Amino acid sequence: MDFLDIGKHLPRTKWGAGWVEKRGKRRKVWVGFWYDYVLVGDNERRRIREKVLGTVKEIGDSRPSAMLKLRELRVQLQGGVPRRNPTVAELWDRYRAIKAERWSKIMESALVSTFKTCVLPALGPTPSNAVTASQLQGLLNALAKAGRSHSAVKKARTHLKAMFELAVDDKILESSPARRITMPKRIRKVDDAYVDRAIIRRLFDSAGRRDRIILRIFVSCGLRPQETFALRANDIERGRLRIDEALKQAERGPAFIGEPKTVDSHGYVSLPAKLEAELRTWVCGENIPPEGWLFPASRGGGPLRPNNYVKRDLAKLAKAAGVGRIDLRRLRRTCATYLRDESTAQGQLRHSSVETTKRHYLKAIPAEQKMRVERLDRELFGPEKVVEMRGRKRSA
Secondary structure: OOHHHOOOOOOOOOOOOOEEEEEOOOOOEEEEEEEEEEEEOOEEEEEEEEEEEEEHHHHOOOHHHHHHHHHHHHHHHOOOOOOOOOEHHHHHHHHHHHHHHHOOHHHHHHHHHHHHHHHHHHHOOOEHHHOOHHHHHHHHHHHHHOOOEHHHHHHHHHHHHHHHHHHHHOOOOOOOOOOOOOOOOOOEOOOOOOOOHHHHHHHHHHOOHHHHHHHHHHHHHOOOHHHHOOOEHHHEEOOEEEEOOEEOOOOOHHHHEEOOOOHHHOEEEEOOHHHHHHHHHHHHHOOOOOOOEOOEOOOOOOEOOHHHHHHHHHHHHHHHHOOOOOOHHHHHHHHHHHHOOHHHHHHHHOOOOHHHHHHHOOOOOHHHHHHHHHHHHHHHHOOOOOOOOOOOOOOO
16 A cells, blocks of 8 residues: 555645635735645645735725635635625625514614624624624624714624524524624723612702693603503503503604503502692693593693603703703602602512612612611711811911
């Protein structure tokens, strides 16, 4: 047996895919190399083939994109049809077309905005199999550094992972580069403040009759904006408000009036006696029929839209009261904070889990926190007199 013939029937793996180099000074190009084996007489001779693949500007600065171009070139030279590799933008369009039926209009609008402004400008033209985990993690880190909200960064991460995993499941990609990307730690803090009691009084004193009722519904009952402006006259019951409808801001026509946010959102919330009396007086004074909207829009006969109320009414009210920007979610958070009790707040806000209420809505009140710390100190160490420290006189 000739030892030189051993293994000749096996496929060659060493540099089998070839390699690429970047050349040029002013006009940089990618050059691809690969081995070509030819028979010369009875012997096999190896020679190196090379081909200019294109400029760095056309192909991209990453080596994986150049290797992809080299593989396509070799398939063409062998008479085959190269397998088309979609770009990240095409992969996103495909993912959106498949998943959009499960998204609400608001969610789809938010995702489209996030990808259009955050993801596609950086990765859109890149071939999907040339994307690396480092690129995706760098993108998330850059979004956090640019001051993007926690929600935007989280949406980008969640749907990048889902998009690449779907491509793997459909045999478009061999593996997902987004499998191990993580959330950056330095992300702009989410606005989770509540409205102080003094600010509420200033808003209330500056408000008209309708705005006072709306403020009290938010702060005392803890309703969502979409639920508050979907209230009808017959939703007022003895000692409670019925919640069975909500506005869908992104919808038009009959779909604008829909179901509340979750299954647990259906139900009733407690209604203070004074607010109930004021609501009934409002219904009688405005001649609102049982099925009529409590807060109708000025035109069209439909309910007042939450966004319009914030821009046209609440912003003016906050300016007249001399307070900063107030949003409606902050008023709902105020209700949970001043209710104090976790289970009571969860029931009034109709959350499915008390953890949601504790994490996002219940906030510490500084004055009460100070009072309880003082009480703890007295219980542990006894009521001692506060010793006033006086400065020593300087020697002449």
